[in-house]
Amino acid sequence: MVRPNKRTKFAHAIIPHGQKDPIGLHFVHIKPHRSAYLGIGIHDRDWWGKDAALEVRKCMINHFLMYAPVDRFCGYVNARNFASIFNYRKLGFTHVGTLHRVTSDPVSGDVHDTLIFEMFRKEWEAREAADHE
Numbered sequence: 001m002v003r004p005n006k007r008t009k010f011a012h013a014i015i016p017h018g019q020k021d022p023i024g025l026h027f028v029h030i031k032p033h034r035s036a037y038l039g040i041g042i043h044d045r046d047w048w049g050k051d052a053a054l055e056v057r058k059c060m061i062n063h064f065l066m067y068a069p070v071d072r073f074c075g076y077v078n079a080r081n082f083a084s085i086f087n088y089r090k091l092g093f094t095h096v097g098t099l100h101r102v103t104s105d106p107v108s109g110d111v112h113d114t115l116i117f118e119m120f121r122k123e124w125e126a127r128e129a130a131d132h133e
Contacts, residue, residue, distance in 0.1 A: 093117035
């Protein structure tokens with residue numbers, strides 16, 4: 001988890017319109033070379049599968065492209081987290097690599113791979129322009 005510092009590390013509660021309680025958290029960590037690492041967690045299972053992660057992620061990407069020196073977004077996903085993989089793909093991210101056997105389930109001890117996804121500013125802007133035609 002990223003500890004926010006309001007310069008390069010940001011965390012935002014995800015609170016649906018008309019509600020007071022958060023359903024999750026989104027974070028962005030801006031690294032050197034104009035890269036931003038993304039993370040999201042929706043802890044309220046009632047919101048799973050309802051595109052909340054997609055909506056939040058789109059808003060965050062657009063915000064950071066507008067207000068921060070970012071040209072590349074990157075995300076790391078447990079290879080068994082099919083919902084996150086689907087979300088990255090749906091947003092247009094490209095799978096650029098796999099880190100083999102780098103995480104384990106704290107309960108079962110099963111070892112998992114981690115997938116790396118990325119998207120560049122020009123790719124995002126092209127997708128957004130196509131969506132608004």
